[in-house]
Amino acid sequence: xxxxxxxxxxxxxxxxxxxxxxxxxxxxxxxxxxxxxxxxxxxxxxxxxxxxxxxxxxxxxxxxxxxxxxxxxxxxxxxxxxxxxxxxxxxxxxxxxxxxxxxxxxxxxxxxxxxxxxxxxxxxxxxxxxxxxxxxxxxxxxxxxxxxxxxxxxxxxxxxxxxxxxxxxxxxxxxxxxxxxxxxxxxxxxxxxxxxxxxxxxxxxxxxxxxxxxxxxxxxxxxxxxxxxxxxxxxxxxxxxxxxxxxxxxxxxxxxxxxxxxxxxxxxxxxxxxxxxxxxxxxxxxxxxxxxxxxxxxxxxxxxxxxxxxxxxxxxxxxxxxxxxxxxxxxxxxxxxxxxxxxxxxxxxxxxxxxxxxxxxxxxxxxxxxxxxxxxxxxxxxxxxxxxxxxxxxxxxxxxxxxxxxxxxxxxxxxxxxxxxxxxxxxxxxxxxxxxxxxxx
Amino acid sequence: xxxxxxxxxxxxxxxxxxxxxxxxxxxxxxxxxxxxxxxxxxxxxxxxxxxxxxxxxxxxxxxxxxxxxxxxxxxxxxxxxxxxxxxxxxxxxxxxxxxxxxxxxxxxxxxxxxxxxxxxxxxxxxxxxxxxxxxxxxxxxxxxxxxxxxxxxxxxxxxxxxxxxxxxxxxxxxxxxxxxxxxxxxxxxxxxxxxxxxxxxxxxxxxxxxxxxxxxxxxxx
Ligand SMILES: Nc1ncnc2c1ncn2[C@@H]1O[C@H](COP(=O)(O)OP(=O)(O)OP(=O)(O)O)[C@@H](O)[C@H]1O
Ligand SMILES: [Mg+2]
Numbered sequence: 001x002x003x004x005x006x007x008x009x010x011x012x013x014x015x016x017x018x019x020x021x022x023x024x025x026x027x028x029x030x031x032x033x034x035x036x037x038x039x040x041x042x043x044x045x046x047x048x049x050x051x052x053x054x055x056x057x058x059x060x061x062x063x064x065x066x067x068x069x070x071x072x073x074x075x076x077x078x079x080x081x082x083x084x085x086x087x088x089x090x091x092x093x094x095x096x097x098x099x100x101x102x103x104x105x106x107x108x109x110x111x112x113x114x115x116x117x118x119x120x121x122x123x124x125x126x127x128x129x130x131x132x133x134x135x136x137x138x139x140x141x142x143x144x145x146x147x148x149x150x151x152x153x154x155x156x157x158x159x160x161x162x163x164x165x166x167x168x169x170x171x172x173x174x175x176x177x178x179x180x181x182x183x184x185x186x187x188x189x190x191x192x193x194x195x196x197x198x199x200x201x202x203x204x205x206x207x208x209x210x211x212x213x214x215x216x217x218x219x220x221x222x223x224x225x226x227x228x229x230x231x232x233x234x235x236x237x238x239x240x241x242x243x244x245x246x247x248x249x250x251x252x253x254x255x256x257x258x259x260x261x262x263x264x265x266x267x268x269x270x271x272x273x274x275x276x277x278x279x280x281x282x283x284x285x286x287x288x289x290x291x292x293x294x295x296x297x298x299x300x301x302x303x304x305x306x307x308x309x310x311x312x313x314x315x316x317x318x319x320x321x322x323x324x325x326x327x328x329x330x331x332x333x334x335x336x337x338x339x340x341x342x343x344x345x346x347x348x349x350x351x352x353x354x355x356x357x358x359x360x361x362x363x364x365x366x367x368x369x370x371x372x373x374x375x376x377x378x379x380x381x382x383x384x385x386x387x388x389x390x391x392x393x394x395x396x397x398x399x400x401x402x403x404x405x406x407x408x409x410x411x412x413x414x415x416x417x418x419x420x421x422x423x424x425x426x427x428x429x430x431x432x433x434x435x436x437x438x439x440x441x
Numbered sequence: 442x443x444x445x446x447x448x449x450x451x452x453x454x455x456x457x458x459x460x461x462x463x464x465x466x467x468x469x470x471x472x473x474x475x476x477x478x479x480x481x482x483x484x485x486x487x488x489x490x491x492x493x494x495x496x497x498x499x500x501x502x503x504x505x506x507x508x509x510x511x512x513x514x515x516x517x518x519x520x521x522x523x524x525x526x527x528x529x530x531x532x533x534x535x536x537x538x539x540x541x542x543x544x545x546x547x548x549x550x551x552x553x554x555x556x557x558x559x560x561x562x563x564x565x566x567x568x569x570x571x572x573x574x575x576x577x578x579x580x581x582x583x584x585x586x587x588x589x590x591x592x593x594x595x596x597x598x599x600x601x602x603x604x605x606x607x608x609x610x611x612x613x614x615x616x617x618x619x620x621x622x623x624x625x626x627x628x629x630x631x632x633x634x635x636x637x638x639x640x641x642x643x644x645x646x647x648x649x650x651x652x653x654x655x656x657x658x659x660x661x662x
Contacts, residue, residue: 001545001552008540350536353497354594355525355553358518434524435497437536438488438606 006368013343019336020369021376023421024414027329028380031322032410033387036400038318054103054159054244056285058083058091058297082107082239085227087292091245092131092152094287096279099248102158105240107230111200111223118184119222120198122230122240124155125170125179156224159246163219167192167211175229178207183220185212198223200233245288245297249281326417333421337369341429348429349437358430365429369422370415377414381407447473447602447633448494453503455489455656463489465656466503473601476624476634478644481653487637488606490653494635495528495604496520508601525554529595529632531605535587537579543590544575547597554598565593569623585616592623596632603627605636609643621646 010017060081085105092100104124111120130149157169170177180190190196194209213219231239259271264286267275275283285297341348348361384406392400448471455464463486471477479487492498493505496512505512508527515523537546547562566575569589571582579587588608595603605624609617621643628634636647644650652659 001548001557004541004545005549012540347538350538351549351553352521353524353530353536354550355521355598357521357525357553360553433497435492438492438497438532 002364002367005364006371009364009368013340016336016340016343017368017372020333020340020372020418020421021379023329023332023336024373024376024418025380025383026332027326027417028377028410028414029383029387030325030380031413032381032384032406033391034318034322034384035406035409036385036388037391038314039405054246055249055281055300056245056247056288056297057300058103058243058245058288058292058295059241061294061296080239080241082236082241083243083292083295084238085240085243086238087295088243089129089131089152090291091243091288092129093133094284094291095276096247096284096287099279099284101246101248102154103243103245104154104156104159105227105243107227107234107240108222109200109230109233111198111233113184113188113196113198113223116184116187118198120200120230120233121222121224122227123224124227125172125224126153126155126157127172128153159244160215160219162215164214165211166214167209170210170224170226173226173228175226175232176206176208177210177225179211179213179224180209181220181222181224182212182214184223185209203233205229205233244300245284247281247284248279249284250279326413330417330421333369333418334424337365337422337425338428341365341425341432344429345432346437348432349434352432353434353437361430361432362426365422365426366419369418373415373418374411376418377411380414381410384410445473446470447475447508448635449504449506450490450494451504451506453490453493453500453505455486455493455498456501462656464493464500467656467658469651469658471633471635474628474631474633475649476628476636476647478647478650479635479637479653480639480641480644480650481659483639485653486656487653489656491604491606491635491637494602495530496524525598527601529598529600529603531588531591531595531603531608533607533610535579535584535591535611537587537590537594539579542576542578543571543582543586543593546579546590547594550594550597562593562597565597566590569593570619583616584611585613585619588612588616588620589623592620596627601633603632603634605634607637607639609638609640617643 060083062081083105088103088105091097091103094100105122107122109120110117112118128151131152133149155172156163165179167179170179180188185191188196190209192209192211195206196209198205198207207223207225213224227240231237259267259275262271262275264272264275264283276287277283281299285299288297289295348356351361388400448469450467450469450471453464453467454462456462467490479490481487489498493500494507496515499513507523510523512520512523537543538549541549543566544559544562547565548557548559551557551562563572563575566572569592571586571589571593574582574586574590577586579590582590588611592608595605608624609620612620617640624634624636625646634647636643638644649661651661
């Protein structure tokens with residue numbers, strides 16, 4: 001009986017059903033597009049944060065004076081202050097050496113490829129180094145004394161496990177291969193296996209694309225090669241701009257309040273010991289400075305903190321807009337359902353006169369609203385997906401990926417809008433007195 | 442009134458908008474299984490009285506006791522249940538749901554009462570002579586056929602009390618006879634019937650005729 005009544009409502013009250021549907025659709029599509037955009041943007045951003053994997057940046061002490069934009073040094077090569085990559089293995093000797101997951105050096109130049117300027121970054125992909133035994137004697141085990149120095153494999157592969165690579169890694173030591181960022185590959189129209197020519201100050205190098213990397217971050221617009229190639233281009237035998245270090249650290253919030261934010265030279269000996277022996281990003285950076293002369297090491301966490309607070313604010317904004325949109329849409333549902341109830345007063349009165357219970361009348365209207373809500377939610381989700389693509393293209397200049405959470409959330413929100421908007425009209429419906437049936441003809 | 446009183450109306454008055462006195466201290470007892478006609482000139486309060494008995498409307502003063510229960514004291518939910526369990530309503534304007542066919546209209550009353558049973562609904566319509574009109578929409582039925590569908594709907598849940606407001610008012614002679622035969626059958630089956638009518642021929646069939654005038658009972662015969 002119920003399906004019959006509801007079917008007739010949909011057939012006979014098309015106009016108001018359509019209005020309710022539209023109200024739900026508008027709210028749901030906005031909610032769904034914001035969810036998709038927000039989910040994707042925050043995903044991309046936190047991916048970018050993680051893309052450092054690395055949480056400590058090691059630079060030459062005086063590098064602060066250099067002109068650097070977007071991680072690329074614009075200082076003329078002759079004036080550049082560089083670190084010696086041969087010092088890097090010492091990072092594996094600090095107090096918290098076992099917390100160091102990896103590190104990679106970087107040396108970049110701006111090269112030309114087909115008249116496009118690209119960043120050519122020299123680095124280690126997967127390099128095995130031997131760890132110097134500088135640790136105090138009491139920590140060195142007997143085996144180490146007799147055996148040859150232990151080795152450690154590091155490089156981009158170790159600190160950037162999120163790199164999505166199409167093709168292969170560059171073989172360590174192979175100076176003819178490169179990993180090309182997705183953006184560069186797209187611009188130049190090249191793929192894994194292709195060859196391309198780079199030009200730096202008249203020195204041209206033919207490179208083979210080993211793989212194409214996608215990270216969603218700055219890597220997408222760079223070309224990565226083995227470090228010695230860039231050093232050759234610059235005419236130097238050693239030297240790097242910076243190194244990124246990945247270390248497992250304890251959040252600062254875990255440590256005692258009194259030493260939070262204190263500089264090591266201002267601490268009491270007890271505080272200093274506690275601080276030094278806690279794997280904080282600052283204390284590990286400090287220990288790295290201790291082992292690499294002329295280096296300045298600092299957490300790159302400030303960036304992520306700024307970004308996470310930005311994310312928090314964006315989240316609030318998205319929630320507010322979504323909330324306002326959903327409220328407006330629920331009000332629209334309410335107005336339309338109210339009109340529908342008004343138009344059906346006689347029908348309701350008749351149902352009640354022949355014995356319909358309040359809950360049975362309410363069920364009819366809530367079910368109708370629920371069905372419209374569900375279909376409005378479905379349509380709204382699809383419309384929102386389209387809207388999100390539009391926003392992605394027009395505002396962010398990139399397409400958004402499908403968000404799996406947006407679908408169920410949008411459907412649930414749409415049904416909630418439809419039911420919440422029907423609440424007042426349904427109350428009105430069940431209050432209808434059956435006697436009006438006899439009075440109004 | 443051999444087998445007890447079903448409806449006991451005591452000092453019932455009804456004022457519309459606080460001044461129009463539609464009923465003035467009515468006292469009336471109706472026995473179980475009795476058939477009572479309410480007659481009188483237009484505006485004398487017949488429909489008002491019937492609406493009060495059927496709980497569609499509440500009296501301004503006085504008591505209405507049906508089957509021992511003071512229906513003035515029932516709350517909203519209990520009134521709905523009372524209407525559903527005890528009363529079958531037949532209207533002058535039929536009031537079938539326009540978008541449901543005859544069979545579905547009968548099944549709707551079953552659905553609100555308990556569960557829809559198509560077979561039972563079909564039999565009810567066959568009893569009122571609409572066995573070949575089950576799938577007709579109300580607009581495809583004649584007035585007499587609509588009234589018979591309405592009667593089938595009123596009787597489907599076996600109500601103790603059947604209330605009808607001018608059930609033959611919109612019918613021709615032949616259909617009036619058909620409908621009155623159904624009322625006589627209901628009466629034989631033991632339903633208590635209260636019927637409002639202008640028609641002396643219809644009134645004659647009842648056990649008693651109550652004449653109203655200006656909201657008061659002028660005579661009972
Ligand atoms: N809803 C209402 N509001 C105000 N007055 C009303 C209302 N319903 C009925 N009345 C008045 O109450 C009186 C009794 O009306 P009622 O409908 O009971 O008469 P009736 O006997 O059924 O008349 P009829 O034979 O014409 O149907 C009339 O004077 C009528 O105008
Ligand atoms: Mg009347």
